[in-house]
Amino acid sequence: MQKLSEKLRKRLPRIMLNLAVIFSIWFIATLISPAVQSLGAVIPGSQISAGFIIIISMIIVMGYFAISVSKDLLSIAEGISELLLTSTRLAREGEEANFRKAIKQVVIAVFLIILTPIIPGTFALIPVVGSTLATVIFFVFLAFSLSLFWDSGKVFYKTLSRYTEKIADVVAGEAEKIEAKAERAKPKAKPKPKRKKGK
Numbered sequence: 186m187q188k189l190s191e192k193l194r195k196r197l198p199r200i201m202l203n204l205a206v207i208f209s210i211w212f213i214a215t216l217i218s219p220a221v222q223s224l225g226a227v228i229p230g231s232q233i234s235a236g237f238i239i240i241i242s243m244i245i246v247m248g249y250f251a252i253s254v255s256k257d258l259l260s261i262a263e264g265i266s267e268l269l270l271t272s273t274r275l276a277r278e279g280e281e282a283n284f285r286k287a288i289k290q291v292v293i294a295v296f297l298i299i300l301t302p303i304i305p306g307t308f309a310l311i312p313v314v315g316s317t318l319a320t321v322i323f324f325v326f327l328a329f330s331l332s333l334f335w336d337s338g339k340v341f342y343k344t345l346s347r348y349t350e351k352i353a354d355v356v357a358g359e360a361e362k363i364e365a366k367a368e369r370a371k372p373k374a375k376p377k378p379k380r381k382k383g384k
Contacts, residue, residue, distance in 0.1 A: 189264035196257040203250045203257075210250075211303045214243045218310045240311050247307065251300060255293065262292040284344065287337035294333035301326045 187195075218240075266288040270281055301323060309319035 187264065189261070189268050192261050192264045196260055200254050200257045200261075203254045206250050207247050207254075207300075207303065210243050210247050211307055214240060214307050214310055237311060240307070240315075244304075244307055247304065251304070255296060258292050258296055259289055262289045280344075283340050287340035290333040290337040294330040294337070297326050297330045297333075301330075 263285065266285040269288075270284060305319040305323040305326065308322055309315045311318060
């Protein structure tokens, strides 16, 4: 298995390049949208316009690069999880698979949030049905991202709860030591002298 540093050197430049392509296509689609929507039908008598075909083609290309970015991000997420598992032992034996999955979920959720204003915005450029598709895709992206964060959050909460319990035990132990020292340092009360009878 490749080290995280090797994966970053290999995949990070490709991720940045592919993201630049996605943003460029989105920017170009936004610029040419008014002209594209004014184009007539490709097939006479049909509802399919040249603008529809152009925008759909751009979306397909963006989707291809988005999938490529996702694969590279998942590979880097795998490297991050391996590094954390070996260096910090965050997960117990038998929980490694869930921890790796949680890291991947967080990475994909963040990537979807980045794409949320871009992909639905490009769908909005499709003539006639664009605004409806954009709204549906926006809420799908949002719901899927939240579900990924929820699933991964449960794993991280369980992991961090064990560490907070250990920290609480350490703090409580130190407090007990201080309390014991304070107890020993207290001056002992001297017994009162007994009065002699007959006085």
